[in-house]
Amino acid sequence: MTVDTMAPPDERTRRRLAPADLSDFPAVPALLHRLDLGDFTEEALQAFPGRNDNWAGLTTRDRSVFVKHIGGPAEESLRRFRRVLAFERAAAAADERAGERSDGVPMPRPKLIGSDEAARLLAFELVADSVSGSDLASRDEFDETLAHEAGRIVGALHALRPAHGTGIEDAPPPLPPLGHLRALPWAAYVRASAGALEAWRLLQGDSALHRALHDLRAAESRAPRTPVHGDLRLDQFLTAPGSPMLLTDWEEFRHGDPARDLGAFAGDWLYRAVLKVPSGLAQAPGVPVSHAEVVATGTAELARVTPLIGAFHRGYGQMRPDAAAQDPGLLARATAFAGWHLLDRLLASAEHSARLSAAERAAAGIGRTALLSPAAFVSVLGWEGTQA
Numbered sequence: 001m002t003v004d005t006m007a008p009p010d011e012r013t014r015r016r017l018a019p020a021d022l023s024d025f026p027a028v029p030a031l032l033h034r035l036d037l038g039d040f041t042e043e044a045l046q047a048f049p050g051r052n053d054n055w056a057g058l059t060t061r062d063r064s065v066f067v068k069h070i071g072g073p074a075e076e077s078l079r080r081f082r083r084v085l086a087f088e089r090a091a092a093a094a095d096e097r098a099g100e101r102s103d104g105v106p107m108p109r110p111k112l113i114g115s116d117e118a119a120r121l122l123a124f125e126l127v128a129d130s131v132s133g134s135d136l137a138s139r140d141e142f143d144e145t146l147a148h149e150a151g152r153i154v155g156a157l158h159a160l161r162p163a164h165g166t167g168i169e170d171a172p173p174p175l176p177p178l179g180h181l182r183a184l185p186w187a188a189y190v191r192a193s194a195g196a197l198e199a200w201r202l203l204q205g206d207s208a209l210h211r212a213l214h215d216l217r218a219a220e221s222r223a224p225r226t227p228v229h230g231d232l233r234l235d236q237f238l239t240a241p242g243s244p245m246l247l248t249d250w251e252e253f254r255h256g257d258p259a260r261d262l263g264a265f266a267g268d269w270l271y272r273a274v275l276k277v278p279s280g281l282a283q284a285p286g287v288p289v290s291h292a293e294v295v296a297t298g299t300a301e302l303a304r305v306t307p308l309i310g311a312f313h314r315g316y317g318q319m320r321p322d323a324a325a326q327d328p329g330l331l332a333r334a335t336a337f338a339g340w341h342l343l344d345r346l347l348a349s350a351e352h353s354a355r356l357s358a359a360e361r362a363a364a365g366i367g368r369t370a371l372l373s374p375a376a377f378v379s380v381l382g383w384e385g386t387q388a
Contacts, residue, residue: 011253017048018046019055019056031121032065032123037061037063037113041059066124080251085115087209104282110127110238130238132152134233137269154247168253170254173260178217182204190273193350194355195351199356200347228256228260232250232261259331266383332374334383335375343368346360346364
């Protein structure tokens with residue numbers, strides 16, 4: 001799978017990739033035939049970024065289809081596959097209730113057409129001309145209206161009350177990996193880049209951070225549980241002309257702490273704000289940038305994203321107006337998870353570099369602060385006074 005680096009940066013569709021050769025995945029055409037969808041027309045076949053192989057395009061039966069292969073080790077890929085189907089069952093039940101009651105809220109998502117458990121394949125209706133929230137954010141086009149709608153979607157998800165027996169997983173998510181703070185597993189060590197090893201040295205040498213992460217996992221275990229997305233990022237929100245916003249990628253769906261999803265949304269924006277600080281500094285050649293300039297630029301970037309976090313929270317509050325009353329620690333945990341999100345992004349970006357950049361180190365420092373003092377950092381992120 002190769003990236004199309006020649007695509008213009010302001011292209012109004014999701015980034016396209018060259019898909020994996022279908023001859024290596026015979027189960028894909030077999031699934032299309034079983035669903036009576038025909039075959040992909042190869043001249044229009046494409047793929048989208050992500051950790052899973054995928055194919056998107058028009059079929060010979062004139063259907064726009066997106067097929068995803070859930071890869072990885074057999075047991076883990078099966079768990080991820082079954083989480084998607086568990087979500088679909090819960091969402092379908094919510095859709096039925098939405099049709100029966102005026103207060104029901106359907107779950108907006110791409111329509112699942114069919115699946116193949118043995119091959120770990122999922123076939124969805126392709127959302128034509130869709131743009132991811134990440135791409136919109138990169139173009140400064142993810143506004144408060146979209147953030148509010150994203151909050152409504154996540155609030156509706158957390159408000160779901162699936163019936164017993166729907167197969168929703170209860171196991172806690174694996175991240176943060178507390179064991180890695182003591183020692184990196186050998187398998188992870190030998191695969192790690194120099195940048196990743198540098199990042200882990202920073203984290204492993206910080207005993208205060210260790211305590212904060214252990215405290216967060218303990219607070220998470222005591223928190224009221226709801227259905228959660230579990231891996232929320234801006235690139236999983238899709239918009240298309242004339243269509244409502246959709247939320248995708250449900251492989252980590254489970255019962256869990258709703259603060260994870262809230263923190264991931266806020267953390268994505270916080271990370272983007274920190275990484276934009278260097279480009280926002282007006283620096284003449286040979287003239288050093290003062291500390292005051294760095295602080296002022298960082299403050300301006302943070303002020304730009306906190307209204308989006310506030311709009312998200314207002315939308316969330318429309319779907320779960322009693323969330324804070326029922327769970328007084330929700331926003332503090334969400335802030336701590338936003339801090340973890342910055343560290344998680346640090347580790348992910350470090351996997352592809354030999355050294356950590358100054359901006360990445362700054363993001364890690366802000367994430368650390370949010371983890372060590374989440375209650376004090378709540379207002380900084382724009383959560384307070386925004387729900388209702």
